[in-house]
Amino acid sequence: MKGFSTLAVVIILIIVVIAVAGIFFVINSQGGHNTTTTSTSSSFSTSSQASSSQTTASSQISASIIAGGSTFVNPLMQVWIKDFQSNYNGIQVTYSAVGSGAGVNNFLQGAYDIGATDVPPPSNLYQQLTQKYGEVLTIPDVVGAVDIIYNIPSFSGTLNLTADVLAKIYLGQIQYWDDPAIKALNPHFNFTHQKIIAVHRSDGSGTTFIFTYWLYTSSQSWRSSNVSYGYTVNWPVDKLGNGLGGKGSDGVTAYVSQNPYSIGYVEAQYAIAKNLTPAAVLNPSTGDYVLPTQASIETAIQNANLSSLPSSLTRDLSQYLSVFLNVKAHNAYPIVTFSWLVIKVNYTDKSKAEAIYLFLKYIATTGQTELPSGYIELPSNIQQLILQNLKLISYNNTSVYTLVS
Structure with a gap:
């Protein structure tokens, strides 16, 4: 009986220990779960507060x-x-x-x-x-950049132009596409005897200001005239009936698109949007004929x-208008x-x-x-x-x- 009693006591003690351990595990597990939940809640709350604190007066x-x-x-x-x-x-x-x-x-x-x-x-x-x-x-x-755009039916290749030739077109001194001055720059193409329609802006335009200022700084013919430069100018070509004024860059691109044998000047993105071909323009600082591409514009900026x-x-x-005009670097677009x-x-x-x-x-x-x-x-x-x-x-x-x- 005594042995049995001792064995029973041992068994009972083991059961008690196991029970206590189980209860402790459950309590600890519940406590851990609550702690995790609290931590997550606290973390979310902190995140919200941080977001709130980052919402400055500016927003x-x-x-x-x-x-x-x-x-x-x-x-x-x-x-x-x-x-x-x-x-x-x-x-x-x-x-x-x-x-x-x-x-x-x-x-x-x-x-x-x-x-x-x-x-x-x-x-x-x-x-x-x-x-x-x-x-x-x-x-x-x-x-x-300012692109020189044109509409010459059947023209293939790249049209080369200089500031002086462009000046004479807008001054009305060059009136036909087969003018010797244009042919000399483009011997690869046989121009027909067609009158040039010179399209320009009819409204006060910064693009006109840049274009005419570039002509003024780059062409003796333009400087010798009384046209000068500005948001608006009096275009001599209009007096000859060869000029056409478009309102806004959209107006210029539309007129060039619609009128064969026309020429005009617009910002690069308008030429790109309307799929109009730009001319290669002589950079007088280097003697290069340069197309207006991202690379040639970036070259002008970098130099x-x-x-x-x-x-x-x-x-x-x-007085800083000319900072990017005729930059002295090969493959730098001049306008x-x-x-x-x-x-x-x-x-x-x-x-x-x-x-x-x-x-x-x-x-x-x-x-x-x-x-x-x-x-x-x-x-x-x-x-x-x-x-x-x-x-x-x-x-x-x-x-x-x-x-x-």
């Missing part, structure tokens, strides 16, 4: 930006606006492609918050802007003297330019100031990636120059940069 801005001007930048601007507003749905941006001249003038009159132009405002216009607004910023937004640009973009930048945006520096509307700052910051950074054909991104040093100058934008003498960063 809550409610403002409208009215911009307009350059037709050159319009296709890209529409892409920018859509992408920007997907991140800042409280900021509404509208852009009207009315031409550079009207864009800057509407900005001067207060109708636009941003004036877009293919050239920096001329000195006289810059003076008017500063008289009205105090300081203004003139900011590059993208790089592009331009960008160090000549001032550190302050509040200055009169009209390359910045596109520009003009804005005020000082604002009394906080939301407006913040919205403009954020939009222009977007353009100078994210907006420079994956650009459509015909546009080339700003050099990295120019992007940094823009970001530094955007810090000048202020609300009641306080830098907006400090409010939204």
Whole structure:
């Protein structure tokens, strides 16, 4: 009995130990589950709080930006606006492609918050802007080129042209495609005796400004005339009945497409979109005939003297129009330019100031990636120059940069 009792006690003790261990395991398992649940809940809560804390005042801005001007930048601007507003749905941006001249003038009159132009405002216009607004910023937004497009039936190969030949066409001094000056540049083609229709912009245009300024700097024939350069000029070819004015870049491309034996000038992306053939243009600095390709435009950018640009973009930048023209480098297309945006520096509307700052910051950074054909991104040093100058934008003498960063 005693042995049995001892054995029974041992068995009972083993059962008790097992039972206690089981109870401890269950309790510990439940505690671990609760801890994991709490931890997960806490982690989710922390993530939500982090997300909430990262929602800065900038994403809550409610403002409208009215911009307009350059037709050159319009296709890209529409892409920018859509992408920007997907991140800042409280900021509404509208852009009207009315031409550079009207864009800057509407900005001067207060109708636009941003004036877009293919050239920096001329000195006289810059003076008017500063008289009205105090300081203004003139900011590059993208790089592009002016293509010389043509419609010559049965023409094959590449049409070679020089600034002087183009000048004489628009001056009305060369009127037919079989002119000896054109034939000398293109001995591979037998031109017929057909009158040249010289298409140009009918509205105030930055593209016209660039084209005529390039003619002025590159052609003695153009400099000897009284045409000069500007958003609009009096075209001598019109007096002969050989000129045709199209409104906007779309108007010029349409007229060249519809009229055999015509020639015109448009921004590269319009030529690409309409599948119009560009001419190879002589770069007088190198003697090369160069087609407007991404490579030739980038070559011009890479070899331009960008160090000549001032550190302050509040200055009169009209003298820097030629920075990309006739760049001395082989395979550099000779008619390359910045596109520009003009804005005020000082604002009394906080939301407006913040919205403009954020939009222009977007353009100078994210907006420079994956650009459509015909546009080339700003050099990295120019992007940094823009970001530094955007810090000048202020609300009641306080830098907006400090409010939204």
